[in-house]
Amino acid sequence: MKFKDLELSSELLTSVERAGFEEATPIQEATIPLALAGRDVIGQAQTGTGKTAAFGLPMLEKIDPTNQQLQGLVIAPTRELAIQTQEELYRLGKDKKIRVQAVYGGADIGRQIRQLKDRPHIVVGTPGRMLDHINRHTLKLGTVETLVLDEADEMLNMGFLEDIEKI
Known part of the structure; x- marks a missing residue:
């Protein structure tokens, strides 16, 4: 299936084409239509499958760039994955003027607050780090419409269940 058949906005299709993607991978073909329809999705696929x-x-498609509030949250098990995901979402959401921020331990929290x-x-x-920001009242989740637990199995294996439940 081609990305142009997935009912994505012209801005996202431009970003997808710029990234060199033409055909959706099986995980993308299976999950994107469901997520765009507002369904909860649990997906599992090998590394490098998109x-x-x-x-x-789907998260970027649902973001209203004129709404200056937090609308999407992605929880990742490691700082490396958080950075990689932030960069990918920024790249794909650039034409829609979507702002994406990464927060993780080992980095200057003052800079993240700013x-x-x-x-x-x-x-x-x-x-x-998300819990740290929530406790400092620098991250408020009341307007979040889409939540992603990236590598949820890994986060559970690392003992993050209690933190995820608090978030």
């Missing part, structure tokens, strides 16, 4: 785009494109004041549409981060 899982970030599989959850990211960046969160710029009102990103999507925040990607690790459970511990």
Whole structure:
């Protein structure tokens, strides 16, 4: 199936084409229509099969860039995955003017606080740092419409269940 057949906006299709994607992978073909329809989705696929785009494109499609509030949240198990996901979502959402911010441990929290004041549409981060920001009242989740638990099995194996439940 081609991406142009997935009912994505022209801005996202432009970003997808710029990234060199033409054909949706099986995980994308299976999940994107369901997520666009507002369904809850649990997906599992090997590394390198386009899982970030599989959850990211529907999330980006649903974001209203004129709404200056947090609308999407992606929880990832590691800082490396959070950074990688933030970069991919930024790249795909650039034409829609969607702001994406990553928050994770091991980085300057003061800088992250300043960046969160710029009102990103999507925040990607690790459970511990997200909880830190929630407790500091620098991350408020009341307007979040889409939640993604990226590599949920890995987060459970790492003992993040309690943190995820708190978030």
